[in-house]
Amino acid sequence: MSTGTAVQDAAGRRDAARALLQRPILTATHDPDNFDLVRRHSAALRAMFADRLGYTLIVETEFARLVKAPLDAAAPLRPLHRTTGGDFGAVGYTYLALTAAALLAPGRGDQIPMSVLVDQIRADAAAQGIEIADGLSERRHLVAALQALMEWGVVGETDLGEDQDREDREEGEPVLTVCRSLLRHLTAFALHDLPGPSAAIAARPETPRRRLYRRLVEDPFTARDDLDPEALDVLIRERADLARRLDEDFGLVLEVRTEGALAYDPDGSLTDVPFPGPGTVNQAALLLISELVDIADPVPGSAVHVDTDTLQNTLSDLVAAHARSWRGEYVRDVTALRRDVTALLVRLGLARAHDDGLLLAAPAARYRPTIAESPQP
Template sequence: MTTSTGTVAQDTTGRRHAARVLLQQPILTAAQDPETFELVRRHATSLKSMFADRLGYTLVVDTSFVRLTKAPIEGSAPSRPLRRGNGDEFGATAYMYLALVCAALLAPGTEDRVLVSNLVDRIRVDAEEHGIELGDTLSERRHLVSALHTLQEWGVLGESDGDGGHEADVPGEVTLTVDRALLPHLLSGPLHKAAGPAAVLSSPVPEPPTRRLYRRLVENPFVARADLDADALDVLVRDRAELTRLLDEDFGLVLEVRTEGALAYDPDGELTDVPFPGAGTLEQAALLLVSELTDRYETEPGDDLHVDTGTLDAVLGELAATHARTWRRDYVRDVPLLRRDVTSLLARLGLARPFEDGLMLAAPAARYRPTAAERSAT
């Protein structure tokens, strides 16, 4: 009996760990992380069922890769853009290069090993055929490099060791290996069948309120009651105990429900794509801004706080002057830029949203109000 109980506990722990990894890393390859890849394969059946039933996700488990395709995000949800190596968000040009690289790799006749120079030539031919003008500036080359690095991080591309005896092994050239089986799974479905951009970003069929609520709790740092429809709010009240059990069992998350809304947080502080607080300039500025505003303005529990642009710039300007020696120089020199990026970060965290002339600070931001001891120490 002890052995059986221990095995069940190990299986539960292993399945939960695999699910947590997949939330953070929806593309997993055997070459990059063989241990976790095998763990996912071991629990593939239960993971597929759990992700599909509770979140509306699709899990594909192949012989060399695993791909978790998440559901389309809601229109009101903060964006989660791709980021370059320096942390900057992908813009339209970078996404264009990413699409062109993928199209070139999927072209008939493309082999599993390609020269970078041949790939670039293929991209330029494809772009010209579709009326896309490509420049040869340093900026555009950086966008191309960002696209290639992203595909390398996903495991679609890898650098060849050059010992395969292939004709692509040319001295002075970089040869890439291509996982052509994974490429078609980067998107949730074929674009040529979609009616338009909106169709790609929307769910084809209505979903039950339990699934919609569960997904929001897993995906978002905070879910406000005001943002829930009547059916989802009813599920939160009626099935709170069951939601608590499932969130812990599936992902090790703890459900907390308060007057202003609900959140499912990770006690280990690992299950997030936006760590906060953090060490970077934006993270520090956002935390200090929230602390200053929540300390300056007394609000009732559960209330949001509207802060105008003038106040934001004044507070951030003071903070930038105080931390001028350690913060990024472009933010110290350009307070409106700092305000824009801090607002964007707080929106991704669910702590604020842009609102008319300024921002609306959400009630959960009060969690970062400084204590009396912290205030006296400053």
């Protein structure tokens, strides 16, 4: 193999691995280019993900599914997002599970009318003693679940035409086409075999090297205090090797400081939470960081504790200054804005929840805006 071909293959594997990290479900219909790239390098990718991260890569003719392993308890939570904004709550996940189960009900083919799906969801919920609301609330949760499944490529809407109407289909109602082979791989394993719900998210015993590598790949920032002694020892002794692997596998750059470690993407594209970014919550979080760092004036590399009153008052001042450009619901309810901004900072690894407020992590100071000086004429 020539040097040029080897370099191209390495770049292709890295691009395919980045695509899978960003979207663990790739389909031939929704993302044909990345799906073809993954199929081309599937053997190498399976070995790399299994060895480095303990992940399982499933590649079939219609889809590629990267099944990830649970992170440890100190890792930031990553809830599923609704397309309309906000996170899936307990009720949202309940509807998602009921919808997926109904689509896999015995005797169902690859197409199912919407009314039949709804009836199956209600029957399954009743059989399990799950109370679901009627009316608008039910429709909203069902739509959110179906939108998530459509985004993943599990279901799609089909127009059967007048000559293909089914007996169980109401006139004019939508019919869903189901990719049952992908649907079976949404979870890492069969849930009915588990002893209880907690077993589905329990982290498996792993080597310190794999635990550390997984945190570096998946988390924006890994605090030194979050690492157990074995993982910290790996970070210190194998720093150069870790940096090489992160660059070769995913194009990430490792930075290690006193407060912890960061594997960042110079391109800024490998993330599921763009920050800084557009929107009221992103803008408020960025400005809040700047204000809090100015107020606390912390020693470089140290975390900052911010009490709830300071958070509320600082955000209130920011809302007053930006009321015309920020979303009205947040302008009217600063407490809701504080909740969502705090959740964003925690998800990014830039803060931790605290009994009274939050603990702003040292890397948050990176996002403090600086004034660029214009050159003198």
